[in-house]
Amino acid sequence: MSTKSSSPNDSTPNEGEVLISIRDLHAKAGETPILQGIDLEIRAGEVHAVMGPNGSGKSTLSNVLVGKPGYEITSGEILFRGKNLVDMAPEIRAREGIFLAFQYPVEIPGVANNYFLRTAVNAMRSHRGLDELDGFDFLTILREKMKLVEMPEDMMSRAINEGFSGGEKKRNEILQMLLLEPCFCILDETDSGLDIDALRIVANGINQMRAGERAMLMITHYQRLLDYVVPDHVHVLSGGRIIRSGDKDLALELEARGYGWLENASGASA
């Protein structure tokens, strides 16, 4: 497949359009080879879950997709809506519609949450050729989205994630996703460290975003998030490769039998 031009793509994807196409991807984190040949295709409207034991390459996969420094692609390709993703700076990928909900959201002291969010929203808008939102317009949208993740108003004037609980940080990530309206959302262990109530709120936020023009890649250890956000496809990652793909039942089976079951099976077949 040839690489198309890299002009800004402001069109909304159609349901069924291939958003992400990963072919034989090998990547290193620092000097350590982690991904050993990933093939994955994700279409608009789909929700994929990637599961796997610690060290299987789940976080490396999400970091490579968003272009985090420190990772190197040694072979293979990633196309996003037909464009070569590897050549794009992280902020361009973000503006083109790729969003990562971080596993460990960072704190930025001194920078108010609402100011940060407006700056981010306006960076996206100007990339898409839209007018920047002023304070009032932004606040109207912000309030509406905050309700969806049951976020109290005072969290907006506080510094980004500073002094937030684990659950508040994750809700803040989902709020950013709701505001930025990306077409491809990666959720990196968004369920980790959440109590039952926070999990329900976060899942609710994610479900709000489920749409025909959007795809999601959820990285998780556990079935419990998948009870709320039911995936269309489930992939099991082990040793930097996808060793099994299936539907939602695969996740249930994994929960019952553990990763060892598949790892042994794949070891035998490899």
Added chain:
Amino acid sequence: MQESKAATANPELERIANQEYQYGFVTDIEEDRADPGLTEDVVRLISSKKNEPGWLLEYRLKAFHRFREMLAAGDSEPTWAKVSYPRIAFDEIVYYSAPKQQKKIESLDELDPELLSTYDKLGISLLEQKRLNGIAVDAVFDSVSVATTFKAELEKQGIIFCSFSEAVHEHPELIRKYLGSVVPYTDNFYACLNAAVFSDGSFAYIPKGVRCPMELSTYFRINAAGTGQFERTLLVADEGAYVSYLEGCTAPQRDENQLHAAVVELIALDRAEIKYSTVQNWYPGNAEGVGGIYNFVTKRGACRGFRSKISWTQVETGSAITWKYPSCLLIGDESVGEFYSVAMTNHRQQADTGTKMIHIGRDTKSTIISKGISAGHAEQSYRGLVRIAPKAKGARNYSQCDSLLMGDQCGAHTFPYLEASNSSATVEHEATTSKISDDQLFFCRQRGMSEEDAISMIVNGFCKEVLRELPMEFAVEAQNLLSVSLEGAVG
């Protein structure tokens, strides 16, 4: 040549980091200058050029003799600051330089067009300023006041705003009364030097009960090469008066270091308030540390009156070396002193800056908010003294000193000194040091911001508490200045 690893790893950032100093041009203008070196003749020359009265010459000479004594003693330059530089050759400095003007000008129309265009280039149009917004400007070029705007309008309310030289002739009683009353010539080495050779500066007097209707400002411009710059500013707010004063500074780009040793004295009487804001953008030298201004300045305000208030706000981004401690003497009962500072050092810049809050009166209160940002190979120190005198019953101080580091080649240091001699005093000190991390930057980029915008946002967030103290038009300038000075400093 030593290149920082961080900068070479990121060419985009390096490009921005190496952005030219915007105000580095030189104005070609005929100067009237003294021979290099400091002698009694030079002091007499300065005084006679300005046609000064005998008492002022006497004051200068006392300071001059004191200065020679200190110089002869050998260990006279302050060495306690955490800055390093070769010894200054005081005999090679030119102590008087002024743009040559044929006669005293009556209006701005008579001002040398070269001077007008210089201020235009700096974004301080003296003519436009006069018509547009409510800021009165005293333009000081090579230590000589070349123009003061809005004088007549201010006079209607009894406000005096003019060059220091002019004030010596027009209002000798005020100058005699207040000159050296807050910073005596014996105070320190550089203040002493200034008292001997100061050339000009600004003077303002706000009479009883008058709220100055516009911002007063002095725009300092160093132009001449090989000269030292010694201005003197004196502001007096009489009972119940209020004034907000702004100070801006730029200088041409030169390979030599130039000494700038100014003195600022503020006096606030009963219930008077002075707000003094500085955006200091002297030429900082190049990335390898060649050239730049040595900014060795003494600024002090005396809250003499009951419930008087003096507030210093400074944004220090320029100079090769900054040595500066705007301070408050809280003499009047219930008087208030404030110090808000953002100091930014990049490349090889050094800054040792802070404040002194001297609580003398009862129930005096002081606040210190200091934000230091250090990048490249820069070294920066906060140095602050809070002294509670025995009679300062109920005195209160709150200090907060935050440092932000960029990269791993720079340094930030905090030296808080506290001397409390009254047990009813309350003193609080908080300090933090943080770093812009790669994770923070990546987080911002993942949300669609460019790296520059992310840095600018984080830094402005870090400085917010100080920047909001600046008058509006200055705040915008300061934010832009910080962005330009800082970007590219991270790795």
